[in-house]
Amino acid sequence: MSLLASASILLKGTHGTSKSRAETIVKEEKFQASADGLLGAGAYFWAYDNDMSLAKRLALNWWRFAGGKNDAYKGDTDPSLAILKADIEVDSNGYFDASSESFLELLIKTAEQKKILSTKDDFNKLRAVLVKEIETVQGFNYEVVKAEVDVPGQIRGEAGAPYVYWAAKQAASYVVMPDALDVICNIELVEV
Amino acid sequence: MDDLFKRVFERIVTLTDAELRERLDEVADHPLVRVYQAVSCLRGLMLTSSVDESFAKQDFERYFLAQSLSYDDILRTDEWLAANDERFILAA
Numbered sequence: 001m002s003l004l005a006s007a008s009i010l011l012k013g014t015h016g017t018s019k020s021r022a023e024t025i026v027k028e029e030k031f032q033a034s035a036d037g038l039l040g041a042g043a044y045f046w047a048y049d050n051d052m053s054l055a056k057r058l059a060l061n062w063w064r065f066a067g068g069k070n071d072a073y074k075g076d077t078d079p080s081l082a083i084l085k086a087d088i089e090v091d092s093n094g095y096f097d098a099s100s101e102s103f104l105e106l107l108i109k110t111a112e113q114k115k116i117l118s119t120k121d122d123f124n125k126l127r128a129v130l131v132k133e134i135e136t137v138q139g140f141n142y143e144v145v146k147a148e149v150d151v152p153g154q155i156r157g158e159a160g161a162p163y164v165y166w167a168a169k170q171a172a173s174y175v176v177m178p179d180a181l182d183v184i185c186n187i188e189l190v191e192v
Numbered sequence: 193m194d195d196l197f198k199r200v201f202e203r204i205v206t207l208t209d210a211e212l213r214e215r216l217d218e219v220a221d222h223p224l225v226r227v228y229q230a231v232s233c234l235r236g237l238m239l240t241s242s243v244d245e246s247f248a249k250q251d252f253e254r255y256f257l258a259q260s261l262s263y264d265d266i267l268r269t270d271e272w273l274a275a276n277d278e279r280f281i282l283a284a
Contacts, residue, residue, distance in 0.1 A: 041221075041223060042223030044223075044227060065230075098224065102194065102197060106197045106201055109201060110201055113205045114204065114205060114207075114209075114212055121229065122216055124225050124228040124229060125219050125220065125222075125225050126216065127228070128224045128225045129204065129212075129215045129216060129218075130200060131222075131224060132215075132219065132222075133200045133203055134196065134197075137199055137203070138196070145223075145224055147224060147227060147228070149228060173227065175223045175224055176223075178223065
């Protein structure tokens with residue numbers, strides 16, 4: 001993450017998808033909101049700063065998971081792997097870090113107080129409820145939320161580089177909200 | 193930011209259970225919820241051990257035999273598996 005000007009933040013991420021979808025995204029120079037995908041509306045990126053090697057591995061794993069187990073790319077002209085990289089230029093007011101210590105403290109404290117004990121699903125929803133409540137109190141909505149999520153499966157090449165697993169059982173992702181997809185720019189295919 | 197979070201906390205904890213339930217249900221399709229659900233589902237698939245080439249046995253072992261897991265972790269996982277039977281059936 002870097003500051004562009006006083007009010008802007010530049011984020012960088014990778015995105016694993018099918019080749020045909022990637023080609024459409026690159027051609028149109030934008031991501032399209034789609035509510036029927038595996039993740040629903042919005043766009044999702046694996047965060048990186050300077051070196052995208054881990055973020056590329058994560059993108060590949062996501063593609064394996066989405067395509068292999070969930071048929072996400074069924075019917076695509078070319079379902080083979082493609083990895084995109086993109087910049088996300090967002091106003092600092094439009095960016096929220098849901099992996100920050102202070103937000104995690106709020107999340108856990110609220111879950112404890114409201115006895116969110118039944119399912120992890122409710123806990124996940126509580127996270128979004130809190131973000132929405134923060135938006136309500138502040139009077140504006142976030143365009144990009146950073147979230148730490150479990151690494152999807154075994155990372156390619158990990159057997160020869162176990163430190164990747166030791167270092168990254170969870171990885172940072174950027175969740176771009178469906179009505180803010182125009183913050184994504186400089187979309188490029190990267191070599192797989 | 194601390195004041196902001198404090199205000200948010202106070203607003204949420206004053207909700208009744210029914211009001212909170214409504215709020216939780218309202219965000220079911222929120223992208224932040226969906227991304228965590230997807231990853232939970234991923235782990236659920238591994239736990240079912242419905243093994244294929246992408247999610248091979250070594251994935252399973254990696255999660256269960258990793259040095260970072262204690263015996264207590266494994267016991268807790270067993271309890272969690274038992275409590276979430278329905279989800280694994282769906283995932284498998």
